[in-house]
Each structure stands twice: as structure tokens, then as C-alpha cells.
Amino acid sequence: MPSNNWEAVIGLEIHAQLLTESKMFSVDSASFGGADNEYTSPVSLGMPGALPTINRRGVEFGIRMGLALNCNIRTRSVFSRKNYFYPDLPKGYQISQFDEPICEKGYVDIYLDGKPKRIGVTRAHLEEDAGKSTHHGDYSLINLNRAGVPLLEIVSEPDIKTPQEAAEYARTVRNILRYLGVCDGNLEEGSMRCDCNVSVRKTGEKKFGTKVELKNINSFRFVEKAIDYEINRQISCLESGERILQETRLYDSTKNRTYSMRSKEEAHDYRYFPDPDLLPLVFEQKWVDEIRATLPELPLEKAKRFQTQYGLPEYDALVLTQERAVAEYFENVAKLSGNAKASSNWIMVELMRELKESEKSIEEQKIRGEDLAELIQLIDKGTISGKIAKTVFAEMWAQGGRPADIVKTKGLVQVTDRAAIEKWVDEVMSASANQVNEYRSGKDKLFGFFVGQIMKVSRGQANPDLVNQVLKEKLKK
């Protein structure tokens, strides 16, 4: 933030597409893709006389997420119609929830630079997605495959103060969604969308400034950049005596700026009223309790447990628990290898680097948890050196397979036989007589050179500790 006289007030509205098989109010497939308008029916096309029915699974997913967000779950909620005209909104209204949403009053804990912060969740409600319009010069096309796909809209309190907090909050919510398996949380593909409400005010001011809604943000990095840009824009406006307009602005990531989308339609009156086609959504608390009992351990709980159970540093624990699959992989490796810290290091450094470079998920790569555990055990037992292990790891990444087999077929077993090592040391010393003399006359730095040469002639198999020991003895003479 440019000036310390100002503070930002930020709230996020996250739309999460729920991973149900069918749409929220009809039996059409909610799958991604499909031929244009393939996943439609009279209901999702808004045909005359078609009526909505509620998808039980969608409600269950909403409750799951609501519980994970520490919300109160209302056992009676109401679907309302949000009325507005748009060509990809087939009924001329969106079925949503208004004054009686299914989830209310929750919170999310985030960690930023190791410090925890609690962000309030005002509400989370169920609604249906609209279709997709594409514009081609003087005509437009509409694809309604997405129309009716269930969405959970998660609305935060305006508790967020910085762009970094906003991005971290969004990441945390995404991680929870993915843990629960209710949304794949893909901002690029739009299965999760993040609208940011931003306003600024003088530090210490109680009243909120005029808020601006930012849309079209398709990565967590852009959440941060868009809000950062917007805060600066608003402060410059106010400092030059202008007023902030309440409006929706789109973020352009190529230019890293926001621009006004519409102002005329801002006076939208959605004329919400309870949908007379759907009775209030009423279920028993028992169902909520049953769902609660099936909730998995959530990222932060897991991170805390990893710290106590495996003695991991907080940073490692937070990184390893962002993705449920990674956390489970780690736990498997740690248990099988008996060495949690080494497991954490191998996963966080080697495996995650490869995953990032290849843009693969942990499920898509070839190294099985038990294989990585075996590799760690081979190091711990002294069968291979750490250096050899990296070669073995590279082989495992490329081809898969058990590290013991790779070590065997490639002849990579560490040599700890003193006689064999003495032979390599002698070989190197006689081939480098000059350097030996220089070392003996005080050039200590050459020690590393000898080690390197020995490892080279031993093709990396010599046990480094023994090499050091033998080399030192022989060089003294």
C-alpha cells in the first residue's frame, strides 16, 4: 500500500462449482465439456412448464463445505429467484438463496508468514450457474451445458486487509474445497471464481468507503495483483479529490489493471422473492450430524498433527498439507520409511520440483510412496549415498520401479570395503602427484579435489565418510 494514511477493506465472494453428477435443479449431466448444448433438458433450457427439483447431493456438498467453514447450517433454508435478463440465463432468473441461506456465520483460519488470522464467513449459499455466451462480431452463440450446474457462493466478511491476505484466504478456501472433494477449485477453468470487493478508507475511520467489485480474476496471483492495483487506483482517486463509483471492474492480467465493466446496469434491482416452484429446503439436524461425521481431517488440523506427530517444522507441515493427496503421500512415506524429516525433504524439494516442472499432480507421477520410503531406507542403512540416491530418484521419476532394483541393476551399491577404497585413494594420489605435493605444502583446499576424483573413479559408489577418513590418513604421510 502506497500511503500509510489509508487502509483497505476487502471481502471475497467465491463461487465454487460443486462436483455433483447432475445439475442443481435438473437431471442433466453437470460434466465439464460435452458438445454444445449437449447437457440440457426442458428444465435447464427454461422451457415453458418445466420445473426445478433439488439435487440432494448438491445440498449435501453445500453442508459439507459449510461445516468445514465452521458455519451454522440452517435446517430450513429458502431458494429465491434472482431476476435479471441475460441471454445465457434461460429462465430470466437465477435460482439462488437470499435471506435464508443454507450456511451462515462461519470462519476460516489462514496463515500468512507463519502468522494465523481468522477471516469471517458471512454466508455460503447454493445456487445455479448460468450458461456461456461467446460473441462473434455481429452474432453471439450460447452454450447452456453449464446452465444449472450447482454453485456454492461463499461470502467472506470484510475482514481482509491486504492483497496477500486475500490471496491466502482464497487459497485456503480452495484447499478445503479440494480436501472435501466438493469442487476441483480450478480458477483457470472457472470451476472456482473469485470476485473481490475492495474499498479504502482513512486509517482509523469507522465508515466503509465505496466498494468496487473486481471480476475476471483467474489465478491466485492475480487476486493479489488486481486488488493491489485497485487499492492504489482508489487511493489516487481520493487523493486527487475524486469520488469512487460503486461499480464492477474487470481485471486485465496482461495490462495488470482494472477497468470499468458497466455503470448503467449497476442500479440492478434483482427483485428477489422465494421461488414458488420449490418448497423451503428442510432437513433434519441428524443429516447434518451424519455429514459432519464423514468430514475428513482438514488442512490446518492436519498441519498441526504433522508438527506434533512427526516433529515437522510449521512451514513443512503447512506446505505438505495444502493438497490432500500430497499430505496422504507424505504420511505413507513417513510411516514406511520411519524417517519423517527425510520424507518431508524428499517430497518438498525433489518431488515437488519435478511436479512443478512437469505440471503434474502427485497422482499422475510414477514414484509410489513405498518406493520413495525404500529409497530413504537405503540411504539410512548406508546402502547408497545421498548423492547416489539422487541418481536413483531421477531414474524412479523417469521410469518408476523399486529403488533396490535400480541400485542393483545399475551397480550403484555404496562401497564400504576399506581395502577397495584405499585402492581408489592410491590410484588418485599417484595420478595427481603434483596436487599431493601442493596439498602437503599447505594448500588445504585441494582436499575437495581429491574427494571428487575418488568419487569419479568409484563411479560415486565409495562411502564418502570412509573416503574422507582414508584420504586424510594417506595425505598426512
Place this chain on the structure above:
Amino acid sequence: MSKNITELDLSTLVEKIGKKEISAEKVTAEFKSQIEKLNTRINAFITVSDDCLSQAKEIDRRLANGEKVGRLAGAPIAIKDMFCTKGLRTTAASKMLRNFVPTYSATVVERLRAEGAIVMGKTNQDEFAMGSSNETSHFGACRNPWNFDYVPGGSSGGSAAAVSARMSCAAVGTDTGGSIRQPANFCHLVGVKPTYGRVSRYGIVAFASSLDQAGPMTRTVRDAALILEVISGHDEKDTTSATKDVPKWSENLSAQLRGMKIGMPVEYFNHGIADDVRATVMRAADILKAQGAELVELSLPLTKFAVPIYYLIATCEASSNLARYDGVRYGHRADFSKQAAADLEEFYSRNRGEGFGSEVKRRIVLGTYALSSGYYDAYYKKACQVRRLLRQDFIEAFKKCDVILSPASPTPAFKIGERIDNPLEMYLNDIYTTSANLAGIPGMSVPAGFSHNKLPIGVQFLAAHFEEQKMLNAAFAIEQNLKLTAEVPYAIQ
């Protein structure tokens, strides 16, 4: 013989067809020729099925093979143009949908077909069922078979005229504020609006979702009961449809009313009621008394609010229900070839401006206004609160009586053109019927006499939620005593 076929009621026709005394094809052909003879003058049908004879032949074939046929096998039935019919144009009497052919059928239509009913065609109505005279139809007014100068009532005017003029032996209509009962009343028919939730609304063009119910329009109480049995029952496609069992109303009809209490609300006999109508209702009360019923005076003080809250709730829901008619996916689209739309708003306003008639526009505007921010609490929300009180009033009233007797409308049929320019007077015509929709209770009208100028007059019965049998029995007693079912409309004799 053939001249008499169209004079037979549905139950008799189904029985004779079942016994192979007459063929279904012959029956359908007779009604079809009546349509050909009279429809150009009466304008009861917007679309006539071109496959009605083949539907009938299929019934005959199955009968000949000894296959099971349904409870309505071979009965020619007219369908109000609010019901979607797969492959058969469904217009809601609107220019907006004048070429709309659904890809699916309403649950009511599917259930009728499953029991062997013959779909004769789609009947005229007020546009989107908004009207009480059938005059707002894009396809022109429909005439009352009892006197062509008069309206058949509305909105299900075409359905009433079709049955009354023997173009079908029964019809199904929809009733949002009296649209079955009032035209039945104007055309000397039995018309039933069942309890809200009895009949699935799936596939019925929505007018006001919390008020709309489908029901039968027939010449006899038994026929109405039989059709109601067929179309009632839970439908998983309509979550507002009730899971209650469907009684065998037609088998349990009884004109013996001993022990039945008939309520007569004082507010229903106050003012604006035609002398002929009052006299008809009083005569009906005497008959019920003679059949063993006890008359009970009661008060429904919220009655005066029924029409205003009805016109708020119905228009609010309609303004949203009709938003889907935007000319994007189906329905009327303006000709943009000469002048392109400047923006989306113009695209919508030209499509909708041309596609909807003035009464529909009036109601969309009213509903949009009443739902808009700043007015919602004063209008829609308040109307919903009064609606709950009104419903409670009826629940209390039905602790004191079994059935309520009232006029069906304040006057008999009025002349075409007489009220169309005065919407308020037209709306007040619904004064006795809207309460049942608001309270969700069943109501029906049954023929009970004629006016001094030979126009039909019926009476209305209302009952508690899901107590259709009681009102059907009261109506049955009137029918059995007055013996008016064989009366044929003068204008078609």
C-alpha cells in the same frame, strides 16, 4: 344413434367403448365432426390434433386384441393450450408462442394418455391464462355456445366452450384464480380446481406457480371425479405436488348429505351479486337441506382482501415466470433484418413488446413494480402475510362446516366486449374464486340453473384441503336433484 353419441357423458362413452358397443373411432369421429362444424364460429380450439382418429383406432385395436385399456379409453378430451403436448403446438394463446411445439408433454397429459384418453386438440384461453373472458387470446375471442354474443368465461373459455358445444366430452383446464370454475359456471359445466398440490404442474405453462392448479371440466360430477382420479397424485418432477393417496372419488359419490354441514359466508352475499345468481344459490341451499345437510352461517372477514392480494401475488409470480419468453431460445423474435437491435435491451423489448398482448404486459408491469426494492415489503410481502391469515380463516371455517356454498361469480356470462376495457370490473368477477387458490383449498362449480335470459348459472363449493370428496358429494346432490345435465346449448341446437 350417431346423433346421440356426442350427447353421452364421458363415463357412459368409456363404458360403451369398453363393451365394444361403439368403437372409439366412431366416437372420436363424431366429436371431430362437431369441431369441424362449429369451431369456426365458436373458436374453441386453437389447434386440432390431426392424429385423434389414429389415437382412437389404437384403442379399438387394443380392445380387439383383448389388451388392457385405461380408465378413460376412447374418451375425446380437449386440452387447454397451457399444457405442453409433445409434438403438438402449445401457444398459451399468445403471439409469443404461436409456433411453439414442445419436446415433452405435461404430466397431466401423459396421465390422460396413459389411461386411453384421446387428445382432440388444444383449446382457446386468455393469453397466458390472464383474463376472465377469453378475450385476451391472440387467436381471438371464443364464443359461449349458449349465446354467441356472450363470453364463455376465462381463462379456460375454449375448454368450456368445447365441452359445452359437444366438441369433446371433457376438457382439462387450469385455475389460478377461478379459470376453471368461472367458465364452467358460464357454460353449464362441472369444473373442479383441486387442492393445491393434488395435480402436478410439470409441463403446464406457469402463470402464478403458487396458485396454478389443473383440473377437469365436464358435463357431470362423476366424469369430473373420474378425470381428477387420473390426473392427481405425486409427481417427482413437481416438488410442490402432494404425496397424499388419491381416493376413488368417482366410486364414492353420494347425494345423501345427512350430517353434512354447509357453510354460507355472509360476506359472499353482500353486494354486487345478481338477483338470478342469488336465487340460484338459495335454491341450491334448499336442495342441500332437503338432502339432509345442515346450513351454517359463517364469516370470512378477510374476503374483501382476496382480490387485491390475488392480483399482487399472481402478478409478482407472473412477472418472473414470463421472463423466460425473451425470444432467445424459442418464441417470438422481432424482425431485426431491417433494423438491428442497438443493444440487448432493445432486443428484449422488441421481442417481448411484440410477443405479449396488453393484458399480459399490464400484469408483468404490475408484478415487476410490486417486487421491486422499496415496494416489496409493502406489496408482495404484505400480500403473503394476508394470504396466510386468509388460509387460516378457511381452516377455522372448516372446523364449523364441511363444505362452503357460494356463487361462482357475481353474474352470469357477460357480453363480448362489455368489460374488456375495464380491468378492475373484470378483476372483481373473480371475487368468489380467488380465495380458494390463495388458501390452497379445493373448489368447484356445478350447474344449478339459468338466468332470466337463458344463460347458465352454477354454484360454487369449497372444501378443506384434500377434502374433495365432500364438495363432490354436495355437487352430486345438486346435479341429481336438478337433472340439468342433458340441457343442450341453444345456440348449437
